[in-house]
Amino acid sequence: MAERDDADPTPSERPGGADAAPTSEAREASQLRQTLVREIAKVYIGDPRTADLLLVALLSRGHVLLEGVPGIAKTTLIKAFARTLGCRYSRIQFTPDLLPADITGTYVLDLRDNTFVLRKGPIFANVVLADEINRAPAKTQSALLEAMQEGQVTIEGQTQELPQPFIVLATQNPVEQEGVYLLPEAQVDRFIFKLVLGYPSFDDERRMLATYNVRLPPVEVVLSPEDIQRMSAAAERVYISPSLLDYIVRLVQQTRTHGAVLLGASPRASLALMRAAKVLAFVHGRDHVLPDDVRALVRPVLNHRIMLSPEAELDRVSVDEVVAECLQAVPYSREA
Numbered sequence: 001m002a003e004r005d006d007a008d009p010t011p012s013e014r015p016g017g018a019d020a021a022p023t024s025e026a027r028e029a030s031q032l033r034q035t036l037v038r039e040i041a042k043v044y045i046g047d048p049r050t051a052d053l054l055l056v057a058l059l060s061r062g063h064v065l066l067e068g069v070p071g072i073a074k075t076t077l078i079k080a081f082a083r084t085l086g087c088r089y090s091r092i093q094f095t096p097d098l099l100p101a102d103i104t105g106t107y108v109l110d111l112r113d114n115t116f117v118l119r120k121g122p123i124f125a126n127v128v129l130a131d132e133i134n135r136a137p138a139k140t141q142s143a144l145l146e147a148m149q150e151g152q153v154t155i156e157g158q159t160q161e162l163p164q165p166f167i168v169l170a171t172q173n174p175v176e177q178e179g180v181y182l183l184p185e186a187q188v189d190r191f192i193f194k195l196v197l198g199y200p201s202f203d204d205e206r207r208m209l210a211t212y213n214v215r216l217p218p219v220e221v222v223l224s225p226e227d228i229q230r231m232s233a234a235a236e237r238v239y240i241s242p243s244l245l246d247y248i249v250r251l252v253q254q255t256r257t258h259g260a261v262l263l264g265a266s267p268r269a270s271l272a273l274m275r276a277a278k279v280l281a282f283v284h285g286r287d288h289v290l291p292d293d294v295r296a297l298v299r300p301v302l303n304h305r306i307m308l309s310p311e312a313e314l315d316r317v318s319v320d321e322v323v324a325e326c327l328q329a330v331p332y333s334r335e336a
Helices: 024-041 048-059 074-085 100-104 138-150 202-211 225-235 242-257 267-283 291-302 310-314 319-329
Strands: 064-067 089-093 105-110 115-120 127-131 152-155 158-161 167-172 193-196 261-263
Touching: 024 048, 024 074, 024 225, 024 267, 048 064, 048 074, 048 167, 048 193, 048 225, 048 267, 064 074, 074 089, 074 127, 074 167, 100 105, 100 138, 100 152, 105 152, 115 158, 138 152, 138 167, 193 291, 225 267, 242 261, 242 267, 242 291, 242 319, 261 310, 267 291, 291 319
Parallel strands: 064 167, 064 193, 089 127, 127 167
Antiparallel strands: 105 115, 152 158
């Protein structure tokens, strides 16, 4: 079994029989993904898989946390991604004095007719950049919790629906830097992915200088809000076999029993891994999930949901090492 674990599902596992071809929707999604990645590459020099993961998160109705030192183009990446979507975009600069009402908005008195009207905050957008999110205290960060989980905000007792699609793309500086706060565990768990961006390679940085030495070409719109909603619904219909569902559960549960882990990944991580794997398969032109789809997403889905024990931290064990050991300890089997 193990030698074929990256092959297509068997006829008995996959609806439509052995000769079932990718749907037209999946083929179209694959072409749109390639176009989107090319458009972002006009202004962002880096790993194209990062743009892939942003699209996967969007179609999974999730949110993304991007971590890295200042100056490595996190904001440039997010702005380019937003431009390809044809959606309303807003940016919130998180600072220590930022208040929750600065994010959600508030009711103000309209002197023309002496009534209170809602002045909506920047959270009322399709793509929200929460820049340097960990420079604001927990009270302000908590203003995003309801928005990220339920797609709505409550302002002075009144619930307001947020526009759809809706995605929060948050950047944060490493915790070793001055003037940053740790994000609450409940908020971190609501990000479907955490992407850790490092310094560019020599070739990428050299290409960056050449790219920005001339006037940049415009980033073209690739998707509309209606396209995103349609593709997101289509991705939900992608087939995932029972053996892969078992594989996901065993992987996530392995994080809870690892000796270096104080707090393992929650069931929300299992759901996130399943949904993201279905979307990843869809945007690569397939109507079914492969084990490699799951493996490709394990790190970005799990690396922010695992809390190491104090002893492991003293021994300088990293979360990435723990995730790699969990992957090695849990092989995929069709008979799972």
